[in-house]
Amino acid sequence: MGMTxxxxxxxxxxxxxxxxxxxxxxxxxxxxxxxxxxxxxxINEFTKNGFDSVFDKDRIAIVLDHFVPNKDIKAxxxxxxxxxxxxxxxxxxxYDVGKMGIEHALLPEQGVVTAGDCIIxxxxxxxxxxxxxxxxxxxxxxxxxxxxxxxxAWFKVPSAIRFELTGKLPANCSGKDVILTxxxxxxxxxxxxxxxxxxxDGIASLSMDDRLCICNMAIEAGAKNGIFPVDETTLRYxxxxxxxxxxxxxxxxxxxxxxxxxIDLSQIVPTVACxxxxxxxxxxxxxxxxxxxxxxxxxxxxxxxxDMEAAYRTLKGQTVAPGVRxxxxxxxxxxxxxxxxxxxxxxxxxxxxxxxxxxxxxCLGGYMGILAEGERCIATTNRNFVGRMGHVNSEVYLxxxxxxxxxxxxxxxxxxxxx
Numbered sequence: 001m002g003m004t005x006x007x008x009x010x011x012x013x014x015x016x017x018x019x020x021x022x023x024x025x026x027x028x029x030x031x032x033x034x035x036x037x038x039x040x041x042x043i044n045e046f047t048k049n050g051f052d053s054v055f056d057k058d059r060i061a062i063v064l065d066h067f068v069p070n071k072d073i074k075a076x077x078x079x080x081x082x083x084x085x086x087x088x089x090x091x092x093x094x095y096d097v098g099k100m101g102i103e104h105a106l107l108p109e110q111g112v113v114t115a116g117d118c119i120i121x122x123x124x125x126x127x128x129x130x131x132x133x134x135x136x137x138x139x140x141x142x143x144x145x146x147x148x149x150x151x152x153a154w155f156k157v158p159s160a161i162r163f164e165l166t167g168k169l170p171a172n173c174s175g176k177d178v179i180l181t182x183x184x185x186x187x188x189x190x191x192x193x194x195x196x197x198x199x200x201d202g203i204a205s206l207s208m209d210d211r212l213c214i215c216n217m218a219i220e221a222g223a224k225n226g227i228f229p230v231d232e233t234t235l236r237y238x239x240x241x242x243x244x245x246x247x248x249x250x251x252x253x254x255x256x257x258x259x260x261x262x263i264d265l266s267q268i269v270p271t272v273a274c275x276x277x278x279x280x281x282x283x284x285x286x287x288x289x290x291x292x293x294x295x296x297x298x299x300x301x302x303x304x305x306x307d308m309e310a311a312y313r314t315l316k317g318q319t320v321a322p323g324v325r326x327x328x329x330x331x332x333x334x335x336x337x338x339x340x341x342x343x344x345x346x347x348x349x350x351x352x353x354x355x356x357x358x359x360x361x362x363c364l365g366g367y368m369g370i371l372a373e374g375e376r377c378i379a380t381t382n383r384n385f386v387g388r389m390g391h392v393n394s395e396v397y398l399x400x401x402x403x404x405x406x407x408x409x410x411x412x413x414x415x416x417x418x419x
Contacts, residue, residue: 002252037054101332175210184281298329
């Protein structure tokens with residue numbers, strides 16, 4: 001029996017000619033990632049277990065992106081611990097204030113991850129990098145500590161579900177609408193510990209930002225990872241960017257999938273996940289009576305340049321509805337700079353919105369957008385669990401940047417027009 005893309009990458013990194021679903025393997029790692037919340041825990045485990053060196057200073061990435069600039073004393077202490085560890089071990093990929101960005105937007109942008117890689121990160125949305133044709137998955141801080149020390153990790157080889165994408169998205173839809181539609185279809189445990197492997201001629205119409213968004217939320221369906229094949233779009237994105245030479249893996253014609261799900265992109269509509277699970281999806285056009293207090297456009301899911309463009313097209317020359325707080329968060333300093341140079345920031349401010357330094361803050365109810373009791377937020381983030389963005393009696397609605405921006409103008413959940 002042939003292998004899927006994920007299985008081929010894992011076999012290569014385990015030094016095996018083949019692997020099969022359910023097999024336990026030890027695989028070499030190309031990148032080990034942590035952030036300002038998870039890395040301190042990993043450092044403590046690293047020290048407790050007697051490790052005194054990292055396996056490769058160029059294969060570890062530490063990104064301070066959740067609570068920086070530091071929001072309180074605890075955040076400051078955690079960041080300090082990360083800085084001291086990175087300095088002591090000469091970690092090449094250390095990103096602090098002024099250079100940092102939201103980790104899962106920053107690493108692809110900076111060429112730290114590439115096709116064919118095997119990557120672990122102490123953050124569940126590490127699955128984002130599958131958009132580049134890599135195997136990437138989230139782990140706990142203890143696994144991160146072991147990975148930093150040994151350059152290896154244990155995996156159970158996942159089985160796979162094939163998602164065959166056909167057609168082309170309507171002009172008012174994006175990758176966020178695709179992944180919300182899929183999660184609404186299969187549920188938050190529909191791909192539990194499985195690889196979500198995307199195929200089909202519809203992939204050619206999806207931008208790299210669309211693909212990064214889709215893979216980012218594979219974990220919201222319970223998946224071990226999401227992965228796209230490497231095509232001309234991927235190769236153009238990686239050209240002149242990646243530190244290492246990409247390695248392209250393709251699924252075998254006789255690769256085994258548990259099931260195949262066909263998604264016609266032309267039938268996708270602007271979609272919203274209502275509280276309190278990402279699977280609770282509805283067409284945005286059906287939710288116009290839901291009033292909102294806050295809009296957040298950003299996060300590791302939707303803070304890239306195309307997301308800022310979608311917000312700009314909607315907000316330019318318009319005014320945010322009275323009583324609505326509209327927060328835009330470019331995912332990296334490069335995206336922030338481009339928003340400044342294109343005049344987007346001025347347009348956002350003129351519309352009555354604010355623009356934040358790159359941060360994960362509001363997504364997890366950390367800062368820069370915490371909700372009070374009874375408040376509602378429509379956000380381009382990835383989770384809408386009870387209390388996710390603040391008070392246990394607040395509500396989060398997940399949507400695309402276009403839908404979030406359209407809603408900011410009306411004060412109610414609003415489907416974007418085709419532009």
